[in-house]
Amino acid sequence: MRSALRLPPHPPAPSLTRPERTRLWIELAIVLGLSLGASAVYSVVSLIAKLTAEKPLGQQSTALNTSQSSREWLDFTYQFLNIFFALFAVALVLYLLWQPGRSPFRRIGFDLSRPGRDLGAGLALAAVIGIPGIALYLGGRALGITVAINASPLETFWWTIPILLLSAANAALSEEIIVVGYLFTRLRQLGWNRWAIILASATLRGSYHLYQGFGPFAGNFAMGVLFGWCYEKWGRTMPLVIAHWVLDVASFVGYPLAVMWWPALFAAG
Secondary structure (H helix, E strand, O other): OOOOOOOOOOOOOOOOOHHHHHHHHHHHHHHHHHOHHHHHHHHHHHHHHHHOOOOOHHHOEEEOOOOOOOOHHHHHHHHHHHHHHHHHHHHHHHHHHOEOOEOHHHHOOOOOOOHHHHHHHHHHHHHHHHHHHHHHHHHHHHHOOEOEEEOOOOOOOOOHHHHHHHHHHHHHHHHHHHHHHHHHHHHHHOOOOHHHHHHHHHHHHHHOOHHHEHHHHHHHHHHHHHHHHHHHHHOOOHHHHHHHHHHHHHHHHHHHHHHHHOHHHHOOO
16 A cells, blocks of 8 residues: 555656756755745844844734835835735746746646646645644744734725735745745756655745744744645645635735634734
8 A cells, every 4th residue: 555655756857967966056046045045044033033032932023914104005016016026036937947848837837737626736735734824823822932923914905905915926926936846846956855855845934934933934844845745746836826825815814803803812912
């Protein structure tokens, strides 16, 4: 009987010359330095700042999707431009994965070739991750190893919900296309084995959430392992993007309701 964790056989990576390997490592460093690798470094520094502050970690808070201006039109402009330009990192890795006669979208399974199956798999992943994720957050808050997270402190305007939906899409695309689709492809070319790739990707995913505390690091590391395993099994990032988007929409848009219904658990200090 096949193990549930056994992955389908993977074709061996073609051997690379030393200059080709060097070029790939430089490319990886540039891509990560322009995107989520930089976020991981800032996140580590942020965690160090929180740990060395006078107030204990569990009594601190952090805010996502913060307002950028007191003027409504300017706030909207900044919010939209931040999302728009962040997506250029996604465009960059898709361009780098593009080969003559081979679509980068199909190469990492980010296309509409099987919409029903991708949607079903994405929603199932979101359900599997969502409830344990809430429990882990609340457990981390109780243990004092997770800061209070205000997921949607934006003022309420006509554009607030659309911007939060776009922000969730930006996070889903950036993380799954770069940290899974792109990173897995390049590390395979460099000859890494699949579990080394999965664990490296999961560690990166956890690292850029460290500004939220140790609980979110652990939760996102576990999410990264599951998403990496699913990607190796399915060869598709589309279900991962769908799952991530659903989870972030629930966090960003549902946060005010959670605060209203359970203020003692979710309200930021």
